[in-house]
Amino acid sequence: xxxxxxxxxxxxQGKVTDRIAQQILLxxxxxQLRPGDRLPAERELATVLEVSRPSLREAVRSLQAQGHLEVxxxxxxxxxxxxxxxxxxxxxxxxxxxxxxxFAMREVLELPAAVWAAxxxxxxxxxxxxxxxxxxxxxxxxxxxxxxxxxxxxxxxHLSIVDAAGNRFLExxxxxxxxxxxxxxxxxxxxxxxxxxxxxxHERILVALLAGxxxxxxxxxxxxxxxxxxxxxxxxxxx
Amino acid sequence: xxxxxxxxxxxxQGKVTDRIAQQILLxxxxxQLRPGDRLPAERELATVLEVSRPSLREAVRSLQAQGHLEVxxxxxxxxxxxxxxxxxxxxxxxxxxxxxxxFAMREVLELPAAVWAAxxxxxxxxxxxxxxxxxxxxxxxxxxxxxxxxxxxxxxxHLSIVDAAGNRFLExxxxxxxxxxxxxxxxxxxxxxxxxxxxxxHERILVALLAGxxxxxxxxxxxxxxxxxxxxxxxxxxx
DNA sequence: CCTCCTCCTGTGGTCTGACCTCTGGCCGAA
DNA sequence: TTCGGCCAGAGGTCAGACCACAGGAGGAGG
Numbered sequence: 001x002x003x004x005x006x007x008x009x010x011x012x013q014g015k016v017t018d019r020i021a022q023q024i025l026l027x028x029x030x031x032q033l034r035p036g037d038r039l040p041a042e043r044e045l046a047t048v049l050e051v052s053r054p055s056l057r058e059a060v061r062s063l064q065a066q067g068h069l070e071v072x073x074x075x076x077x078x079x080x081x082x083x084x085x086x087x088x089x090x091x092x093x094x095x096x097x098x099x100x101x102x103f104a105m106r107e108v109l110e111l112p113a114a115v116w117a118a119x120x121x122x123x124x125x126x127x128x129x130x131x132x133x134x135x136x137x138x139x140x141x142x143x144x145x146x147x148x149x150x151x152x153x154x155x156x157x158h159l160s161i162v163d164a165a166g167n168r169f170l171e172x173x174x175x176x177x178x179x180x181x182x183x184x185x186x187x188x189x190x191x192x193x194x195x196x197x198x199x200x201x202h203e204r205i206l207v208a209l210l211a212g213x214x215x216x217x218x219x220x221x222x223x224x225x226x227x228x229x230x231x232x233x234x235x236x237x238x239x
Numbered sequence: 240x241x242x243x244x245x246x247x248x249x250x251x252q253g254k255v256t257d258r259i260a261q262q263i264l265l266x267x268x269x270x271q272l273r274p275g276d277r278l279p280a281e282r283e284l285a286t287v288l289e290v291s292r293p294s295l296r297e298a299v300r301s302l303q304a305q306g307h308l309e310v311x312x313x314x315x316x317x318x319x320x321x322x323x324x325x326x327x328x329x330x331x332x333x334x335x336x337x338x339x340x341x342f343a344m345r346e347v348l349e350l351p352a353a354v355w356a357a358x359x360x361x362x363x364x365x366x367x368x369x370x371x372x373x374x375x376x377x378x379x380x381x382x383x384x385x386x387x388x389x390x391x392x393x394x395x396x397h398l399s400i401v402d403a404a405g406n407r408f409l410e411x412x413x414x415x416x417x418x419x420x421x422x423x424x425x426x427x428x429x430x431x432x433x434x435x436x437x438x439x440x441h442e443r444i445l446v447a448l449l450a451g452x453x454x455x456x457x458x459x460x461x462x463x464x465x466x467x468x469x470x471x472x473x474x475x476x477x478x
Numbered sequence: 479c480c481t482c483c484t485c486c487t488g489t490g491g492t493c494t495g496a497c498c499t500c501t502g503g504c505c506g507a508a
Numbered sequence: 509t510t511c512g513g514c515c516a517g518a519g520g521t522c523a524g525a526c527c528a529c530a531g532g533a534g535g536a537g538g
Contacts, residue, residue: 016492017300041518052493054293057520058300061256065304073254073519074501105408108351112343169344169419172330173412176323180408255521280489291522296491312490313529 016051020059023049025068028079039069039077102181103229107222109174110158114205114221116165118214125164126209132157133206140195150195155182157202161209161221194231201227255290259298262288264307267318274320278308281316324411331419341420342468346461348413349397353444353460355404357453364403365448371396372445379434389434394421396441400448400460433470440466 024039039045046056060077063069070080117125136153139146155178162174201224208216263278278284285295299316302308309319320328356364375392378385394417401413440463447455 043518054296054494055492057293058297058491061297061300062304065301071519072501073499074517076518101406101408104351104406105412108347108409112347167340167343169331169336169340169416170347172327173344175330176326177408179326180323282489293523294521297520310490311530313488313531315489 016055017058017062020049020051020056021062024059024063028068033079035079035081037079038075039079041076099229099232102177103225103232105177106181106225106229109170109177110162110225111218111221113162113165113167113170113174114209114217115214116167117161118209118212118217120164120166121212122164122166125160125166129157129160129164129206129209132160133202136202137199140199151182154198161205164209197227198224255294256297256301259288259290259295260301263298263302267307272318274318274324276318277314278316278318321411323408324415327412327415328418331415336419336423338423338468338471341416341423342464342471344416345420345464345468348409348416349401349464350457350460352401352404352406352409352413353448353456354453355406356400357448357451357456359403359405360451361403361405364399364405368396368399368403368448369445371399372441375441376438379438390421393437400444403448436466437463 024045027033027039033039040048042053042056042060046053049056060069060071064071064080067080070078072078117129132153136150136157139150139153159171159174159178162171165171201220204220205217205224208214208220263284266272266278272278279287281292281295281299285292288295299308299310303310303319306319306322309317311317319325356368371392375389375396378389378392398410398413398417401410404410440459443459444456444463447453447459
């Protein structure tokens with residue numbers, strides 16, 4: 001019956017441990033703590049937050065696993081380097097799916113997508129594809145190129161094709177795949193000359209789709225994905 | 240004083256909590272636990288591993304933060320689904336997908352799977368496929384046929400092929416697809432004569448895989464999926 | 479006989495308080 | 509001044525108890 005609204009909804013709910021984790025993140029933000037800075041001792045923190053030490057330790061473990069904290073026996077708990085955060089997240093998030101597996105799946109999903117999109121001839125959806133293509137071209141011709149934005153537009157172009165294929169399961173699957181890809185290739189970087197080549201390949205795909213030529217669309221899509229795969233690999237090796 | 244060689248050096252060092260985390264991952268691998276399966280209770284696990292419950296819980300927290308485990312209050316600790324699967328399922332669950340879309344995706348996913356499985360020639364995985372086939376045949380020959388069980392074995396057969404293809408993204412995606420399919424065709428029912436036909440088609444796929452004939456495997460898989468599609472449709476219309 | 483509600487059991491969630499181990503600085507001896 | 513050991517404070521681990529939730533078994537009522 002005391003379903004009354006608790007006055008402090010922002011953190012008032014959920015398991016104690018999770019609340020502690022949020023509190024610690026808040027603490028770091030509020031105190032402007034930088035990577036390498038030390039947090040209060042476990043016992044002290046537990047006292048301040050009015051929780052037991054085991055609960056606090058679970059929260060710390062959780063944040064450590066997420067890469068936010070670093071624990072040194074005998075010394076204390078420290079704010080971790082954000083650099084480590086990203087590596088950890090990338091490795092964990094995609095559970096080590098290799099680029100080869102991901103690009104193989106691009107072929108599996110996007111070649112049928114191109115074929116279906118060409119066959120269906122859905123005017124509205126194909127217009128959307130054309131719009132995505134034009135946005136991508138426009139962004140690539142600007143003076144100072146925003147690689148981050150370019151990647152997003154590239155993804156949008158390919159997903160617009162998948163959308164035009166008219167299969168919602170395919171659409172969702174391709175969306176997740178591109179998320180993985182984006183996470184795996186976080187450091188946006190293009191092999192020299194890749195940008196122009198890529199645009200030509202995109203154009204070929206678009207033309208084939210608008211012409212309703214399924215076979216040509218399939219070929220163009222395959223050519224593009226394989227080139228992108230190779231470019232992705234060379235980027236890795238260059239690291 | 241027991242600095243002596245512990246029988247399991249690979250994990251003998253480092254903090255207890257971290258060792259526990261590794262042990263749990265090993266346990267999942269060794270016991271072939273799949274997403275959704277339950278782990279032993281915390282108290283039991285702590286006893287077996289000869290550690291205290293707080294330490295065990297810290298390890299679980301850590302694995303939970305990394306997405307390997309899912310903890311449900313009052314129910315137990317479970318192996319979590321990979322992020323890809325979780326996202327896809329959440330996205331797909333919302334929409335009412337048609338049988339046509341689902342079966343179209345079966346072709347998209349399972350034809351490449353058959354090709355790859357035939358090309359890789361992974362003896363262990365192909366043995367698993369053979370095992371799944373034999374289990375399916377055995378179940379179909381029993382006097383009183385359990386349609387529910389038959390469907391599960393049929394799914395297991397097809398997923399074993401996908402597994403033999405060696406692409407984890409494909410594996411996870413196909414898993415979700417078959418779940419959707421099972422949900423969409425809840426009332427298990429077979430068109431008269433479909434059972435025997437289906438078994439023949441399965442056999443063809445299996446033979447092609449064992450022979451390493453990728454083209455034949457692809458043809459056999461396509462034939463089977465299309466036949467299953469038609470059977471599924473006729474069932475709907477008969478309603 | 480069936481249905482609904484209650485209660486019980488098992489499981490995770492949290493707490494208390496104790497002891498061990500490591501790190502790093504203080505401080506006395508050489 | 510330098511080197512060494514000492515020790516306070518930090519995290520690491522443990523034991524046992526009790527709380528809160530989920531789900532099924534079993535009894536009460538229809």
